[in-house]
Amino acid sequence: MSKxxxxxxxxxxxxxxxxxxxxxxVIFLWNFWHKDIQALxxxxxxxxxxxxxxxxxxLLEKRLLAKNNLTWLIPLVFIVMSFxxxxxxxxxxxxxxxLPVLATIxxxxxxxxxxxxxxxxxxxxxxxxxxxxxxFTKLRKSAQAHDQMLKISNRPAxxxxxxxxxxxxxILLAIAIIIPLLSSxxxxxxxxxxxxxxxxxxxxxxxxxMKIIFFYILSLFLYAIFLAWxxxxxxKDNEASGKKIDSIVSGIVIGGTLLLYLLFLWLQLQRLWxxxxxxxxxxxxxxxxxxxxxxxxxxxxxIIVLFFSYKKxxxxxxGILTFFTxxxxxxxxxxxxxMFLYVGFYGLSYEKFFASYVVLYCAxxxxxxxxxxATQSRLNIIKFVLFLFLWxxxxxxxxxxxxxxxxxxxxxxxxxxxxINLSESRILSSDVLSYVEKNxxxxxxxxxxxxxxxxxxxxxxxxxxNIVKNKQWYELxxxxxxxxxxx
Numbered sequence: 001m002s003k004x005x006x007x008x009x010x011x012x013x014x015x016x017x018x019x020x021x022x023x024x025x026v027i028f029l030w031n032f033w034h035k036d037i038q039a040l041x042x043x044x045x046x047x048x049x050x051x052x053x054x055x056x057x058x059l060l061e062k063r064l065l066a067k068n069n070l071t072w073l074i075p076l077v078f079i080v081m082s083f084x085x086x087x088x089x090x091x092x093x094x095x096x097x098x099l100p101v102l103a104t105i106x107x108x109x110x111x112x113x114x115x116x117x118x119x120x121x122x123x124x125x126x127x128x129x130x131x132x133x134x135x136f137t138k139l140r141k142s143a144q145a146h147d148q149m150l151k152i153s154n155r156p157a158x159x160x161x162x163x164x165x166x167x168x169x170x171i172l173l174a175i176a177i178i179i180p181l182l183s184s185x186x187x188x189x190x191x192x193x194x195x196x197x198x199x200x201x202x203x204x205x206x207x208x209x210m211k212i213i214f215f216y217i218l219s220l221f222l223y224a225i226f227l228a229w230x231x232x233x234x235x236k237d238n239e240a241s242g243k244k245i246d247s248i249v250s251g252i253v254i255g256g257t258l259l260l261y262l263l264f265l266w267l268q269l270q271r272l273w274x275x276x277x278x279x280x281x282x283x284x285x286x287x288x289x290x291x292x293x294x295x296x297x298x299x300x301x302x303i304i305v306l307f308f309s310y311k312k313x314x315x316x317x318x319g320i321l322t323f324f325t326x327x328x329x330x331x332x333x334x335x336x337x338x339m340f341l342y343v344g345f346y347g348l349s350y351e352k353f354f355a356s357y358v359v360l361y362c363a364x365x366x367x368x369x370x371x372x373x374a375t376q377s378r379l380n381i382i383k384f385v386l387f388l389f390l391w392x393x394x395x396x397x398x399x400x401x402x403x404x405x406x407x408x409x410x411x412x413x414x415x416x417x418x419x420i421n422l423s424e425s426r427i428l429s430s431d432v433l434s435y436v437e438k439n440x441x442x443x444x445x446x447x448x449x450x451x452x453x454x455x456x457x458x459x460x461x462x463x464x465x466n467i468v469k470n471k472q473w474y475e476l477x478x479x480x481x482x483x484x485x486x487x
Contacts, residue, residue, distance in 0.1 A: 014057055015149055018222035019215075021050045026215045028474045037089040038467055041477040045084035048099075052080070054222065055107060055229075064107060068116065071387065072106040075394025082397035085478045087429040087467075090350045091397060102390055104132040112233060120382035127235050134228035135221060142224040146216075250309050255320050257305075261327040264334075296335060299362050302328040306369055307381050322373050329366040335359060347409040347420035349427065353401060361392055402431040410443055423456055430464040434483045437461060 031039040056064045105128045336359040343352050372379050406425050413420040444457040468480050
């Protein structure tokens with residue numbers, strides 16, 4: 001049996017799966033449109049798990065849920081699990097943007113023959129990334145496949161479709177125009193049909209119509225993913241390019257940049273051992289925030305330089321490249337030191353926590369590059385960058401980030417030189433609600449200077465309690481459930 005024949009034979013089963021997953025979204029995730037991130041809890045975990053199981057059907061000869069895919073599957077599962085564990089709106093917002101991209105790249109990577117031996121270059125990366133948009137080209141075929149589900153004895157169900165269309169048109173016309181006009185013309189008619197009209201308008205509402213439309217569109221898109229990713233990835237076997245680049249030009253560029261870095265680091269030596277920051281907060285922002293992200297940007301540029309010059313010049317330039325990489329790591333140390341001082345004096349926030357995580361990510365990456373260059377090993381830098389990002393992002397999703405931020409700020413605030421204002425921690429979500437309530441009198445009795453009678457944490461506690469209280473059971477997560485049990 002050919003692959004195409006098998007796809008055609010199993011199509012009804014996969015369409016039914018896509019319909020059921022879409023129905024689950026419409027029933028249990030519809031509140032997302034007005035509750036936003038707060039509606040994403042256990043329901044999202046189940047939905048994403050169902051999608052993953054559905055995508056497992058994309059492969060006919062091998063499956064996604066296989067041992068050789070665990071290197072990318074485990075961190076993806078961590079991201080999916082985080083919806084069932086925490087409220088953290090900051091991470092969940094990024095998950096909605098990053099998860100589809102990561103899932104697309106690594107699922108399609110697993111579709112490649114001998115995927116684990118592939119060399120990742122720019123062409124392969126963009127090929128995998130643009131598979132994200134491939135389902136849009138299959139929406140028409142997906143619609144045709146859904147339409148064929150209504151066939152009866154190999155004949156199109158024209159009569160059934162016409163009956164459904166006629167009833168829908170009649171109900172809409174009656175509710176929107178005819179019944180209101182007749183009711184205004186005859187009070188007795190209005191009285192007799194009043195209850196029927198109220199019931200019909202509550203059932204046939206704009207929300208119901210929107211749910212039906214979204215249910216159908218989502219099912220179309222899920223099946224379109226299946227159709228698009230069934231097609232083989234058209235890309236030649238890639239290997240690290242052996243094409244040389246001009247050693248004189250590259251040597252001047254890399255060597256000159258290295259000298260600038262050394263000059264910068266020499267000027268930074270005195271500051272590097274400093275344990276204080278300026279008293280003026282704006283001066284601190286200029287020193288830390290601007291300088292930090294500029295150094296991170298330089299680190300990214302350095303990685304690009306390494307990618308295009310490693311093993312493509314003579315030995316002298318390769319030697320310079322080694323020192324260039326070490327200098328890049330030292331630049332990162334300078335950026336990390338600035339962030340360390342900033343956190344020590346002003347505490348953690350979402351921004352500072354993830355900025356520190358970026359420093360750790362870049363440090364691991366540069367250590368890998370230094371070892372690879374020193375041992376003259378094969379450099380598969382794009383693959384390492386993506387896998388390292390996937391794992392570090394997956395791990396941070398299951399870490400109690402908000403607990404770490406709040407408890408760190410409390411510990412740091414005890415320092416006599418601390419400039420931490422614990423009231424700024426009210427940006428955190430209900431993930432720390434239980435901890436704040438238990439330690440309210442000890443750490444969080446800060447009085448609002450605008451109103452001596454009002455404790456500013458009271459409003460925060462009440463707001464977070466209402467958020468948890470107003471959640472449907474399927475919108476809760478493990479943190480919410482433990483909080484309710486503790487109450």
